[in-house]
Amino acid sequence: MTVLSVENLQTHFFTDAGVVKAVDGVSFSLEEGEVLGLVGESGSGKTVTGFSILRLVDPPGRVTGGRILFRGQDLAKLPDREMRRLRGNRIAMIFQDPMMTLNPVLRIDTQMIEAVQAHEKVSKAAARDRAVQALARVGIPSPAERLNAYPHQFSGGMRQRVAIAIALLNGPDLIIADEPTTALDVTIQSQILAEVQGLARETGTSLIWITHDLAVVAGLADRIAVMYAGRIVESGPASAILTAPAHPYTAGLLGSIPGHGRRGDRLTQIPGMAPNMAHLPPGCAFAPRCPRVSDACRATAPEVTETGAGRALRCLHPLTEAVA
Amino acid sequence: MSAMLELQGVSRVFEKKLDAIEKFARTLGANVSESRVNAVDSASFEVARGEVVGLVGESGCGKSTLGRMVAGLLPVTKGTIRFEGVDVTDARTEAAKAARLRVQMIFQDPMSSLNPRMRVNDIVGEAAVFHGLTTKREMTDYVADLMTKVGLDPSYAQRFPHQFSGGQRQRIGIARALAVQPEFLICDESIAALDVSIQAQVINLFQDLRRDLDLTYLFISHDLGVIEHIADRVVVMYLGRVVEIAPTGELFDGPKHPYTQALLDQVPKLEAGHREYHTIKGEIPSPLNPPPGCHFHPRCPLAGPRCKSEAPRLIHDGPRAVACHLNDGGVA
Numbered sequence: 001m002t003v004l005s006v007e008n009l010q011t012h013f014f015t016d017a018g019v020v021k022a023v024d025g026v027s028f029s030l031e032e033g034e035v036l037g038l039v040g041e042s043g044s045g046k047t048v049t050g051f052s053i054l055r056l057v058d059p060p061g062r063v064t065g066g067r068i069l070f071r072g073q074d075l076a077k078l079p080d081r082e083m084r085r086l087r088g089n090r091i092a093m094i095f096q097d098p099m100m101t102l103n104p105v106l107r108i109d110t111q112m113i114e115a116v117q118a119h120e121k122v123s124k125a126a127a128r129d130r131a132v133q134a135l136a137r138v139g140i141p142s143p144a145e146r147l148n149a150y151p152h153q154f155s156g157g158m159r160q161r162v163a164i165a166i167a168l169l170n171g172p173d174l175i176i177a178d179e180p181t182t183a184l185d186v187t188i189q190s191q192i193l194a195e196v197q198g199l200a201r202e203t204g205t206s207l208i209w210i211t212h213d214l215a216v217v218a219g220l221a222d223r224i225a226v227m228y229a230g231r232i233v234e235s236g237p238a239s240a241i242l243t244a245p246a247h248p249y250t251a252g253l254l255g256s257i258p259g260h261g262r263r264g265d266r267l268t269q270i271p272g273m274a275p276n277m278a279h280l281p282p283g284c285a286f287a288p289r290c291p292r293v294s295d296a297c298r299a300t301a302p303e304v305t306e307t308g309a310g311r312a313l314r315c316l317h318p319l320t321e322a323v324a
Numbered sequence: 325m326s327a328m329l330e331l332q333g334v335s336r337v338f339e340k341k342l343d344a345i346e347k348f349a350r351t352l353g354a355n356v357s358e359s360r361v362n363a364v365d366s367a368s369f370e371v372a373r374g375e376v377v378g379l380v381g382e383s384g385c386g387k388s389t390l391g392r393m394v395a396g397l398l399p400v401t402k403g404t405i406r407f408e409g410v411d412v413t414d415a416r417t418e419a420a421k422a423a424r425l426r427v428q429m430i431f432q433d434p435m436s437s438l439n440p441r442m443r444v445n446d447i448v449g450e451a452a453v454f455h456g457l458t459t460k461r462e463m464t465d466y467v468a469d470l471m472t473k474v475g476l477d478p479s480y481a482q483r484f485p486h487q488f489s490g491g492q493r494q495r496i497g498i499a500r501a502l503a504v505q506p507e508f509l510i511c512d513e514s515i516a517a518l519d520v521s522i523q524a525q526v527i528n529l530f531q532d533l534r535r536d537l538d539l540t541y542l543f544i545s546h547d548l549g550v551i552e553h554i555a556d557r558v559v560v561m562y563l564g565r566v567v568e569i570a571p572t573g574e575l576f577d578g579p580k581h582p583y584t585q586a587l588l589d590q591v592p593k594l595e596a597g598h599r600e601y602h603t604i605k606g607e608i609p610s611p612l613n614p615p616p617g618c619h620f621h622p623r624c625p626l627a628g629p630r631c632k633s634e635a636p637r638l639i640h641d642g643p644r645a646v647a648c649h650l651n652d653g654g655v656a
């Protein structure tokens with residue numbers, strides 16, 4: 001069953017310096033229990049995509065086109081009150097900056113108890129119990145004693161985990177997790193990934209996992225969508241994309257990973273700079289940095305083409321050896 | 325090599341006293357108590373000029389706290405910090421103030437460390453103008469150059485922090501730290517939110533600065549791939565204590581402390597494909613109530629009776645140091 005379907009989403013910011021097309025024609029869908037890894041260049045529109053789904057885009061930004069269906073229901077048509085009820089209950093977002101979730105002047109227990117009671121009639125004691133369990137699940141030691149601390153008394157990674165715990169509190173159908181484990185070490189990361197993997201399998205929760213950590217998506221995601229300059233440039237089953245990338249940007253991304261006994265060497269970086277989203281080139285946005293570019297790429301932006309086996313691509317010259 | 329930075333038994337304790345309501349609640353039998361976190365427990369190590377020292381360890385083990393003490397942003401509870409031989413432990417002294425400009429920290433939380441009402445141009449350039457590293461008139465060019473170096477389009481200079489993506493904000497923090505031309509840079513998860521290509525660009529930039537300006541780094545990161553790439557030596561912390569110090573190659577090829585061994589075992593591999601993740605085995609230790617003896621003993625596969633009662637000392641052997649009884653007469 002399709003939980004979420006995003007069709008040709010466009011979200012633009014109308015700034016003094018021009019229109020920033022942060023999201024420009026993004027489409028994807030998500031089945032029950034499916035994990036979609038959303039990866040891509042910093043500034044390519046991943047967070048804004050998540051914000052658009054939750055209707056959290058503030059002026060001068062606006063969703064200017066497309067549709068977002070949650071279980072068949074058009075979210076743009078939902079009254080504010082119902083949208084608020086959906087948020088944090090059936091759709092939860094884990095923000096890139098945990099302080100977007102946490103209020104710096106309130107104790108953690110106050111915030112977590114509120115989050116439970118906002119959507120369910122339970123006693124304070126029961127809500128508190130649930131908060132303790134949620135903190136334990138994300139690997140916070142002595143959760144009961146830690147609950148009455150303020151956010152600044154936690155380490156960066158602990159704050160990130162509290163934000164994750166809050167998202168898990170009400171057992172949502174869809175979680176949009178925005179770089180949730182960036183600051184976490186491997187042990188805690190595995191703990192959290194084990195939790196969400198369990199959720200997806202046992203309760204059918206669907207996940208959009210926004211990350212730049214390709215090793216995490218490799219282990220967790222069923223499908224991957226790669227964003228560049230406001231568009232999904234490549235999507236498909238995770239293993240296929242990681243072992244045989246077809247888009248030159250995806251290939252460049254995979255080639256930049258440090259490690260692998262290259263101590264101290266210069267790392268490969270994709271040449272050139274991320275495009276200015278207020279002044280995108282007319283053709284393919286990656287053209288100025290692409291090793292396979294031709295005149296055709298500079299003239300017209302490539303359309304989405306399905307290349308079989310559930311893969312789709314926006315590129316005129318895919319890495320042919322990749323298309324087995 | 326003479327040490328640029330020298331830590332001797334540096335500790336930081338956070339104490340939480342009960343407030344009036346909690347005291348009252350306790351008289352009614354509520355389970356609240358004063359708590360004490362030994363966030364950093366007697367850390368001793370040195371960093372030589374031009375060196376990159378990686379600092380790794382579990383979330384909450386005290387890395388940021390240590391970094392903030394070195395940067396002079398957090399008082400030290402016990403111990404001594406020396407910068408080029410001069411005692412800078414007390415941040416109020418003249419010597420410490422002079423050192424502070426030469427030591428810059430790039431913070432873990434970019435959003436909370438950037439003034440939301442200032443434009444990027446001023447965030448990055450203000451301190452540099454104040455300290456005479458550029459002039460008001462030349463500031464825009466000075467900032468544009470820094471922005472380009474960290475992969476930001478200089479035409480964004482008039483924007484406010486909230487108009488940037490997470491990774492772009494992190495790079496504003498990097499540009500701001502570099503703007504005052506520090507000699508010692510503390511990077512706290514500074515590239516964690518960047519995609520790998522931009523990460524590569526920033527790491528290359530850090531390496532260039534090190535080569536050209538002899539910049540010295542304390543590099544905090546949970547990403548062992550990055551640490552392996554950039555660091556000369558690695559300091560491993562566990563629950564507030566330094567448990568192992570070693571040159572990077574030796575550490576990755578032959579970790580000696582059981583915690584370091586466990587840490588290196590878990591590095592996710594890109595090749596692995598779909599993975600089964602596991603919840604943490606054994607009790608997660610709490611800094612509120614750390615296990616006696618070796619803090620790692622409840623999770624350690626090699627622990628013996630001695631580990632439960634006696635805290636292992638950090639024993640130096642050439643360039644390496646380990647705090648584990650296995651290295652000091654055995655666990656029996």
Ligand SMILES: Nc1ncnc2c1ncn2[C@@H]1O[C@H](COP(=O)(O)OP(=O)(O)OP(=O)(O)O)[C@@H](O)[C@H]1O
Nearest residue numbers: 013022042043044045046047048487489490491492
């Ligand atoms: N309020 C705003 N005004 C103008 N531009 C904005 C605003 N918010 C975001 N943008 C721009 O929209 C683009 C997309 O931003 P978004 O936060 O979605 O990126 P991202 O893919 O999440 O990047 P990161 O990985 O760095 O977090 C960026 O280029 C950003 O500068």
Ligand SMILES: Nc1ncnc2c1ncn2[C@@H]1O[C@H](COP(=O)(O)OP(=O)(O)OP(=O)(O)O)[C@@H](O)[C@H]1O
Nearest residue numbers: 153154155156157338363383384385386387388389
């Ligand atoms: N202001 C504070 N008051 C009370 N406790 C604090 C304070 N700051 C930090 N702590 C505690 O000190 C310990 C170490 O925190 P620190 O931020 O140094 O960890 P860290 O190693 O940087 O972790 P992370 O990788 O998650 O950022 C934690 O248990 C934290 O809760």
Ligand code: SF4
Nearest residue numbers: 618621624631648649
């Ligand atoms: S001292 Fe004992 S418990 Fe601690 S790491 Fe060594 S063997 Fe393990």
Ligand SMILES: [Mg+2]
Nearest residue numbers: 047096489490
């Ligand atoms: Mg983002």
Ligand SMILES: [Mg+2]
Nearest residue numbers: 155156388432
């Ligand atoms: Mg930290």
